[in-house]
Amino acid sequence: RTTKFLKDYAPPEYLIKDVALDASLAPKGARVSSRISIEPNAGTVAGTPLVLDGEALTLESIALNGQELEAGRYTLSPGKLTIANPPVGSFTLDIVTRCNPEANLELSGLYLSSGTYCTQCEPEGFRRITYFIDRPDVLATYTVRLEADRKSVPVLLSNGNPVDAGEIEGTGRHYAIWHDPHPKPSYLFALVGGNLASIHDTFTTASGREVALGIYVEPGKEDRCDWAMESLKRAMRWDEERFGLEYDLDVFNIVAVSDFNMGAMENKGLNIFNDKLVLARPDTASDADYTSIESVIAHEYFHNWTGNRVTCRDWFQLCLKEGLTVFRDQEFTDDVRMGPVMRILTARLLKARQFPEDAGPLAHPVRPASYIEINNFYTATVYEKGAELCRMLQTLIGKDAFRQGIALYFERNDGTAATVEDFVSAMADASGRDLTQFMRWYTQSGTPEIACSLDYDPHAKTARLKVNQVVPPTPGQSSKEPMHIPLKVGLIGANGDELPLKLNGETVPGGLLEVTEREQVFEFEDIPAPPTPSILRDFSAPVRVTTSLKPEQIEFLMIHDADPFNRWQAAQTYATDLIATAARDGLDLGPVSGPQAARLAQALEPGLRDETLAPTYRAETLKLPSESDIARELGRNVDTDAILAARDTLRKTLSEAMADTLSAIYAATATDDAFSPDPDSAGRRALRNAALDLMTATGTQEAIDRALRHYRNATNMTDSIMALSVLSHIPSDECDEALDDFYTRWQGDALVLDKWFAVQARAGRPDSVATVHRLLGHPKFSLKNPNRVRALIGSFAMGNPSGFNRADGAGYAFLAQQALKIDGFNPHVAARLLGAFESWKTLEPGRQAHAKKALQGLSSAELSTDAYEIVTKTLG
Ligand code: B3K
Ligand code: ZN
Numbered sequence: 001r002t003t004k005f006l007k008d009y010a011p012p013e014y015l016i017k018d019v020a021l022d023a024s025l026a027p028k029g030a031r032v033s034s035r036i037s038i039e040p041n042a043g044t045v046a047g048t049p050l051v052l053d054g055e056a057l058t059l060e061s062i063a064l065n066g067q068e069l070e071a072g073r074y075t076l077s078p079g080k081l082t083i084a085n086p087p088v089g090s091f092t093l094d095i096v097t098r099c100n101p102e103a104n105l106e107l108s109g110l111y112l113s114s115g116t117y118c119t120q121c122e123p124e125g126f127r128r129i130t131y132f133i134d135r136p137d138v139l140a141t142y143t144v145r146l147e148a149d150r151k152s153v154p155v156l157l158s159n160g161n162p163v164d165a166g167e168i169e170g171t172g173r174h175y176a177i178w179h180d181p182h183p184k185p186s187y188l189f190a191l192v193g194g195n196l197a198s199i200h201d202t203f204t205t206a207s208g209r210e211v212a213l214g215i216y217v218e219p220g221k222e223d224r225c226d227w228a229m230e231s232l233k234r235a236m237r238w239d240e241e242r243f244g245l246e247y248d249l250d251v252f253n254i255v256a257v258s259d260f261n262m263g264a265m266e267n268k269g270l271n272i273f274n275d276k277l278v279l280a281r282p283d284t285a286s287d288a289d290y291t292s293i294e295s296v297i298a299h300e301y302f303h304n305w306t307g308n309r310v311t312c313r314d315w316f317q318l319c320l321k322e323g324l325t326v327f328r329d330q331e332f333t334d335d336v337r338m339g340p341v342m343r344i345l346t347a348r349l350l351k352a353r354q355f356p357e358d359a360g361p362l363a364h365p366v367r368p369a370s371y372i373e374i375n376n377f378y379t380a381t382v383y384e385k386g387a388e389l390c391r392m393l394q395t396l397i398g399k400d401a402f403r404q405g406i407a408l409y410f411e412r413n414d415g416t417a418a419t420v421e422d423f424v425s426a427m428a429d430a431s432g433r434d435l436t437q438f439m440r441w442y443t444q445s446g447t448p449e450i451a452c453s454l455d456y457d458p459h460a461k462t463a464r465l466k467v468n469q470v471v472p473p474t475p476g477q478s479s480k481e482p483m484h485i486p487l488k489v490g491l492i493g494a495n496g497d498e499l500p501l502k503l504n505g506e507t508v509p510g511g512l513l514e515v516t517e518r519e520q521v522f523e524f525e526d527i528p529a530p531p532t533p534s535i536l537r538d539f540s541a542p543v544r545v546t547t548s549l550k551p552e553q554i555e556f557l558m559i560h561d562a563d564p565f566n567r568w569q570a571a572q573t574y575a576t577d578l579i580a581t582a583a584r585d586g587l588d589l590g591p592v593s594g595p596q597a598a599r600l601a602q603a604l605e606p607g608l609r610d611e612t613l614a615p616t617y618r619a620e621t622l623k624l625p626s627e628s629d630i631a632r633e634l635g636r637n638v639d640t641d642a643i644l645a646a647r648d649t650l651r652k653t654l655s656e657a658m659a660d661t662l663s664a665i666y667a668a669t670a671t672d673d674a675f676s677p678d679p680d681s682a683g684r685r686a687l688r689n690a691a692l693d694l695m696t697a698t699g700t701q702e703a704i705d706r707a708l709r710h711y712r713n714a715t716n717m718t719d720s721i722m723a724l725s726v727l728s729h730i731p732s733d734e735c736d737e738a739l740d741d742f743y744t745r746w747q748g749d750a751l752v753l754d755k756w757f758a759v760q761a762r763a764g765r766p767d768s769v770a771t772v773h774r775l776l777g778h779p780k781f782s783l784k785n786p787n788r789v790r791a792l793i794g795s796f797a798m799g800n801p802s803g804f805n806r807a808d809g810a811g812y813a814f815l816a817q818q819a820l821k822i823d824g825f826n827p828h829v830a831a832r833l834l835g836a837f838e839s840w841k842t843l844e845p846g847r848q849a850h851a852k853k854a855l856q857g858l859s860s861a862e863l864s865t866d867a868y869e870i871v872t873k874t875l876g
Contacts, residue, residue: 001865005370006316013044013051014086016133016140017183023110023129025117025148025193027102030110031060034097034130036140039090046088052081053127053134056109060096062131081131095131104128105784105825113259114218116194117153118272120265123315123374126186136312137417139183148193150174155216157192159184159268161250180268182248183415185311190267192216192255199225203236205246211236215278216255224279227290227677228254228297235298238332243406245305254278254297258750261786261828262378264296266303273300276751276787282675284752286718287682291337299329310410313417315374319366319442320420322378323386327394330387337679340564341616347539347565350388352628354380354542358447359632360838361876363474367420367442372869375828381445388542389441393424395486395512395540396438397431405430437484437516446474448483448543450515456530463491463527467513467520469543475876485515488540488563491524491531496560499524499531511537532556537563551577551596558603567607568620574600575650576625580633582646587639592650600650601657608661615669615683622690624651627764627801637844640805644764651697658694665691675716682718689722696726708734711741721755728763753780754791761795761803768803769810772796776818783822786829793818797836804836805843809850812837816854820861827864834858834870841876 020035038050059076062069064087074083104111109128110119119129127134144158150172156165160180167174196216203211213232215225232254239245249269256275264273277296280289306328307321334342357363357380364377366386371377394402409418409426420442428435451468467487471480490511491499501508502525513522532553536545549557554577557570578600581591591597608618627647631638655662669688673681692710696703704727711723724742727735739760746752761772775781775792782788797804797815804811815836823830840851858871 001372001868003370003372004374006314006367007369009314009316011043012041012133012135012138013048014038014133015041016138019140019142020145021130021142021189022145023147023191025101025146025153027112028100029098030101030117032097032099032110032130033094034132035092035094036132037090037092038086040088047085050083050086051133052083052131053079053124054081054097054131055079055128056099056104057128057131058098059131060098061094062096063094065091066094079127097130099128106828107259107261107786107826108828110191111259113257115152116192116196116218116255116257117148118192118194118255118257119190119267120261120272121189121267122187122265124187126189129189132186134186135314136185136187137314139185139311139415139417141179141181141183142189143177143179144189144191145175145177146191146193147173147175152195153193155192155194155196155198157190157216157253157255157270159188159190159270161269180249182268182309184268184308185417188266188268188308188311190265190270190272192270192272195219196255197222199229201229201233203233203247203252205236206240207246209247209250211247211249212251214251214253216253217275217279218256218258221256221275221279224281224284227280227285228256228278228293231294231297232301234294234336235301235332238298238335239302239305239328242331242335243305243328243403245410247304248309252301254300258787259785261826264300266300266307268304268308271300273297274787276754279751280677282677282716284717284749286716286721286755287677287685289717290677290682291333294337295329295333298332299325302328302332305410309415310413311417313419315371315377316367316369317419318374318377319382319386319389320418320423322383323366323388324390324423326383326387327390330391338616339679340614341620343539343565344568344617344620346384346387347569350380350384350542351632352626354384355447355544356628356632356839357381358385358445358474359472359635361475361841361874362835362838362870363445365443365445365477369443369476373827373831373866375866376831376869385542392441392486392541393427393435393438395488396435396484396514397427397433401431402427435484437482440481440483444471444480444483445477446472446480448485448541450485450487450536450543450545452533452535452545452547454531454533454548456527458530461525461527463524463531463533465489465513465522465524465533467515467522469515469518475873482516482518485541485543487513487515487535488537489513490534490537490561490563490566491527492534492557492560492562493531494529496556498562499527502526512540532560534561534563534566536566536569538565539569551599555599555603559606564617568617571600571604571621572625572629574603576629576633579625579630579643579646579650582649583630583639583642584634585637587642587645589646589649592646593653597650597653598657601654604654605658605661608658608665615687616679618665619683619686619690622687622694624654631801631839631842634842636842638805638839638842638847639844640802640847641807644802648697651694652699655694655697662691662695666695675718685716685718689719692722693726696730699730704730704732704734708738711738717752717755721759724756725759725762728759729765731765731767747780750785750787754787757781757788757791758795758799761792762799764800764802768796768800769806769814772803772814783818784825786826789818789822789829789833793833797833805847805851807846809847809853812851812854816858819867820858820863823864823867827866830864831866831870834867834874837874840874 018037022033024031101112108125146156156176158178163177165176197219198216201213254271256278260274306324405427455464561567578591630643669684714720819830819833
């Protein structure tokens with residue numbers, strides 16, 4: 001359990017330029033022969049020992065330049081194979097190993113998923129397939145020969161282009177040979193062998209290369225692949241148009257498997273996916289599923305350039321590929337689907353997942369300076385905040401310069417393993433901007449806090465905006481330097497008009513201010529009367545803002561702000577203040593049931609009834625801040641039951657106050673049209689379902705009946721799962737009826753059944769701990785399947801704040817117990833679940849004590865490195 005530091009980075013002593021791998025697949029013992037050509041890196045002293053990584057392997061033989069190495073010439077130690085005295089200059093190694101795919105429950109390296117052989121190598125799984133220098137700055141070309149039983153494993157895939165295939169006479173086995181001409185790090189290696197069905201299509205690139213596209217799935221699921229295929233083609237076209245980036249092989253394959261630790265993996269030319277992010281049919285997948293499939297297919301495809309053609313020098317640079325690729329997939333989703341709602345969705349996700357991480361014991365910079373287990377650093381900070389950093393760069397230098405910066409980045413770094421500095425310097429050079437201070441975003445953790453106040457001078461007709469920034473202390477970083485923050489602002493006149501912004505006689509383009517100091521004053525000229533400021537428009541930076549706005553001013557912004565993000569944000573802020581006030585230090589339902597709540601309803605109505613606004617946007621307006629949003633706002637002494645009660649009360653108040661509007665929306669958005677996943681149809685469903693959700697907050701029999709009708713009349717998964725979710729919060733016969741019906745219908749369909757588990761796990765009901773305990777014992781539950789584990793245990797721990805944080809600690813005990821079991825065979829999944837404890841220090845003392853006890857119990861158990869790091873750091 002050693003800590004690795006970025007500052008200790010040293011280039012590899014040896015390089016591997018070429019790999020010939022031969023994998024003979026059999027469940028209990030896959031045999032892998034690899035021939036690797038090794039050469040000393042520039043500057044390596046002759047005779048430097050060669051150290052290869054290897055885990056869970058049985059070594060059968062090793063030969064150097066064709067000569068079998070006797071036992072004394074090399075040593076095996078845990079995780080390593082060392083040749084103490086390698087020859088001077090280049091040489092080849094032939095290594096034969098065995099591994100056991102069937103016993104691989106960690107799902108890293110080569111494993112079996114429902115009978116399909118597949119691999120997951122990022123970050124350090126390739127060493128579980130063969131001995132290798134398993135680090136991202138060792139790039140090689142690969143030729144892969146696969147061999148398996150013809151009947152049970154008819155499909156054999158690997159990276160790159162197919163070269164050859166054939167039968168092995170008289171054995172019942174066959175083989176396939178693949179060659180990938182692009183040098184790549186070992187983490188991008190993949191192979192697949194199985195009995196898979198497939199759909200095929202083609203894509204012609206802008207420069208005329210015809211690419212054969214294939215999606216491989218379990219037989220019988222072919223009718224659920226069309227959406228993924230369409231999404232892939234859309235993504236390929238978009239990347240050409242937006243960034244001038246074309247695909248570079250003759251084939252692009254996607255394989256969907258049902259046992260997968262995360263979402264998907266961008267292996268060169270052979271993306272492997274959690275089937276949850278591929279399979280979609282109107283009756284099995286919701287609009288949310290369609291949207292995530294589209295964006296993850298795009299994300300993995302975009303990695304072909306950002307990650308694969310230019311990869312990371314070391315794992316500390318993970319955001320170089322992940323932050324940038326998330327940014328790219330967000331821009332794609334914005335263009336093809338979400339439009340003005342996109343910023344709302346990304347900001348909401350960032351605040352829900354990344355802000356708590358940045359404010360808690362696991363806070364780390366976007367580019368971490370150290371880690372114990374790199375698998376623990378595939379975080380919201382690296383991904384989501386990393387994406388925000390790219391977005392801020394684009395905002396600061398402009399869209400055109402950003403595109404030129406991307407081009408320059410590839411010109412300089414194609415085919416290599418790069419660093420964050422390489423990326424930022426390309427942006428600086430393309431734009432002529434000095435981005436030195438901006439680099440702090442990569443090294444300083446913590447969410448900057450921006451305090452703004454506006455003073456109006458009626459004589460000078462100026463409005464002085466004072467901006468203070470503080471980056472709070474985080475573990476290991478007690479004092480911080482000020483950040484370079486793009487802050488988009490607007491000033492709104494009393495009649496709702498946007499006032500032109502002028503500083504020192506110059507117009508401020510796009511209302512973009514650059515905040516670089518701890519305290520800065522911007523004095524806007526020619527302001528005829530006191531304006532209302534709109535701060536952090538378009539969520540232009542991943543920061544928290546406090547303003548001294550009065551409730552009336554927030555109401556004013558809800559109606560008049562021209563920036564759609566801030567109009568939405570104003571309503572969220574208003575509602576957050578009400579709920580937080582009600583739930584702070586005890587429970588006082590006045591703010592959420594009295595006149596202020598009524599005024600919120602009044603301010604919301606015009607927007608909701610405005611038919612010119614996109615239905616998706618109106619739907620977002622109907623969604624109140626989540627329980628976790630409120631907990632984050634409170635920041636200390638959190639009582640999750642008080643939050644739930646306060647939030648429920650506000651929902652009820654709004655539901656009653658806006659009853660007519662809600663019924664009107666519900667009626668107007670009904671349709672008999674066949675399901676189509678297009679943005680407009682999805683938007684109408686979102687609006688209708690958001691209305692249903694809020695209407696059900698009254699808890700009346702009428703509301704329950706409506707929800708049950710919604711369930712019964714549903715002709716697609718979006719509507720059924722929404723009805724089920726709405727009903728699940730209210731114990732009733734109707735709820736049980738719908739749950740039973742859903743189960744009866746979908747018990748044979750793993751992905752849909754996951755939804756059934758998840759909806760019950762998330763229900764904020766007093767009996768939720770008992771429910772999840774009971775479901776653990778359900779015959780369809782299995783700890784071995786990550787999707788099922790996330791559906792039940794993950795949804796409970798991350799999606800049911802009042803249940804997980806139950807005052808008697810039963811939720812914590814449940815999670816600790818299950819995570820510990822899972823840790824015994826799949827540390828990645830266990831460690832991820834344990835992230836649910838990240839905000840325990842913000843809880844009220846009683847809950848804190850229970851959480852601490854659960855964490856201490858874990859810390860004295862036998863833990864994997866993954867879980868150990870999370871538990872010890874969380875305890876602090
Ligand atoms: N790069 C992979 C993530 C690998 C996670 C390993 N624990 C998928 C992605 O982010 O695109
Ligand atoms: Zn990624």
